[in-house]
Amino acid sequence: MGGVIVGTYFLSIFVALLLLPSTFAELNETRYDLRHSRFKIVDESEREGSNGLGGEISDSRKETKNIPVGGSDLDVAGIMITPSESGLNYVKEVLVDQILQEITPLALPDIKAHVDSPIGTIDTRISHIELSGANVSYSDVDLGKTGITVFAGDIQARLRLHWYYEYSAAYVPFPINDGGWADVEVNGMQAGVTFTLTTHNGTLRLTVVECGTFIDDLDIELNGGASWLYRWFVYAFDEEIRAAIETAISNKIVASAEQLDNYLQGLPRNLPIDDVSAIDVTIVGDPLVSPTFLSVGVKGEFTSLLKPINFTDPDHGLEPGLFCSDSTKMVTIALCDYVINSATTVYFEAGFLEWLVDELPQESWLNTHFWRWLIPQLYKKYPNMDMALDFACSTPPTVQLQRDGATANAMAELILLVKTDEKPLPVACISLALSMDAVVNVVGNNITAEATLNDLSLELKWSDVGNFPVNLLQPTLRTVISRVILPILNKKMKHGFPLPVLPAVDLENADIRYEEGHILICSDVYYKGGIFTPPPAPL
Structure with missing residues (x-):
């Protein structure tokens, strides 16, 4: 052995x-x-x-x-994404x-x-x-x-x-x-x-x-x-x-x-918002890599799914390297006011910024009897007849982003309608100049907004019942706009539109900072998984 x-x-x-x-x-x-x-x-x-x-x-x-x-054919970044060191x-x-x-x-x-x-x-x-x-x-x-x-x-x-x-x-x-x-x-x-x-x-x-x-x-x-x-x-x-x-x-x-x-x-080049619009999330230029940051620019422009729209080319885009400087959040998403204004243009052209108001919290307002002291000749010509209010923006609203917050200005027309046996009859048109304050929020991966009325100017555009002092209508129309028109608009803006983040990523604990011409969204991120997961086998 x-x-x-x-x-x-x-x-x-x-x-x-x-x-x-x-x-x-x-x-x-x-x-x-x-x-x-x-x-x-x-x-x-x-x-x-x-x-x-x-x-x-x-x-x-x-x-x-x-x-x-x-x-627009001009490739400027309406949205800039910059991860921080964390x-x-x-x-x-x-x-x-x-x-x-x-x-x-x-x-x-x-x-x-x-x-x-x-x-x-x-x-x-x-x-x-x-x-x-x-x-x-x-x-x-x-x-x-x-x-x-x-x-x-x-x-x-x-x-x-x-x-x-x-x-x-x-x-x-x-x-x-x-x-x-x-x-x-x-x-x-x-x-x-x-x-x-x-x-x-x-x-x-x-x-x-x-x-x-x-x-x-x-x-x-x-x-x-x-x-x-x-x-x-x-x-x-x-x-x-x-x-x-x-x-x-x-x-x-x-x-x-x-x-x-x-x-x-395989990522989509546009994100549908609804049946009217989508947001163009094509990458603009090569990402900028420096020793201290990485920035990726996205076009961010709203596009119409209904008809072509020729936008005015933006005079500026976002610069790379925009940070929430004193924040410990993981990513900064800068969003230019051009993105929001392209959205208002798309929805204006689609006819979505006009509403027929035939119900009000106080139903008496929609009867000529309520207007008898404000527009006497209206009540005299159409006594005790039901009414409706046709509100429509006459131009796309414009949004300004500044360090002290967001404001929006809109030109609109309000037509007073009297309901007859045949069809509503327009009797007067009032031009409105609205100034609004807006608060921007991030809900999930969507950016949302809520508007409140700040200032309102009135001017009589035409009338079939003779001239009348429109300033007397100021309190009533402020109430109508604040309680009826803006809640309808805010309900639509509550859903917001998606920010261009990967589907496998969720934003968390986002903060909003206002700057001149843009806002900064400072947020943490959470990876849900899915990038490296192979697709399910076909049945």
Whole structure:
């Protein structure tokens, strides 16, 4: 028995010597890139038309979404999105966590070696290699001229594998073999990816520039067989194991980046609000990346789903890098007054800024008897007849955003109608100049507003019952506008319109800050998941 053990021991030493890198034996084995560089350059020509891993890009990435007709052709940013340092750190943590979930457990390819020697043939194999239990101790994000780098360091992971060898020779009556399992602790692993964000077909294109993984140390513990004899046998595969892990993880990171790119390419270029309008969320220009911030500009213009509208080109857009400077919130969304004014134009052109009022809190107001002291000739001509009020904006309302708040001005016409047996009969038209204060809020991922009447000016435009002093109508019409017209308008504005954030993200604890010509929405974000989740399989 002692002779067998000694013979096996020397045979194992011989096998290991043959497998060490310094040996002169010629190995027929699986090849890996053994360079321990931190990043591996990804050739852009390999990516064009492929997913970076040899697969074709799906047709959905090549499609361009149709944008509603109408609007301005001038590409200026009506909405600017700028993550803060805390926001970038949150994005980094989400990316690292999601990529770890995508990577582990990770099955690695088998590693084999076949050696023909003067004393016989030796076949060796490491199989069933699986990486699991990865933990990241440190991660960072860097904004540089070459792109955005996400780096994870001091990664600890576990590796489980099965080792096996078989020796045969003409003078040996039967093959000699042994095998067992090995547990490997992967220590000090580093992984990083650098990518760029550019505009592509109205959305963002994510392109991996560099990606790589480096392992500092492997601690191998063998189980089964004569494992105490063969520890160095597995260590002979140290370089191959490292290379297999590094290559597989780098490929997985690139695949996850491609998945994120596909998600971005599939985002809509416009967000429908209702049957009347949509908001144009195409990306304006390449994102601006600086050492201190990342800004993405969105057109933000409302477009009509009913008919083309030619807007007056805005005289300015939002500049990148707009921050809520003294805020700890994760993201700042700047919204230009042009966005809101494009919305009022669309709804004005669609006829949605006019209302027929035939019900009032005080029904007596809708009878000529109520107006007998204000417009005596109306009551004299149409005594005790029911009335209606036709309110319509004559031009699109305009909104001004200033440091002390938001105001809106509107020109409107109010037609007094008398209900006859045939149809309502217009008897007088009053021109209105309304000045309103507005309060902007964020509800969920939507921006909403509420208006209150500030000032009201009246002028008689025409009358079929003769001239009358319109100033006497001021208290009554203020009440009608405040209690009837504005509640109708506020009910519509209560639903608001969606801000251009990813569907997988919710805004939380948003604050509003007013600036000259724009507002700043300072908010935290919460990732709900879904970007890296594959779509459900068809039934």
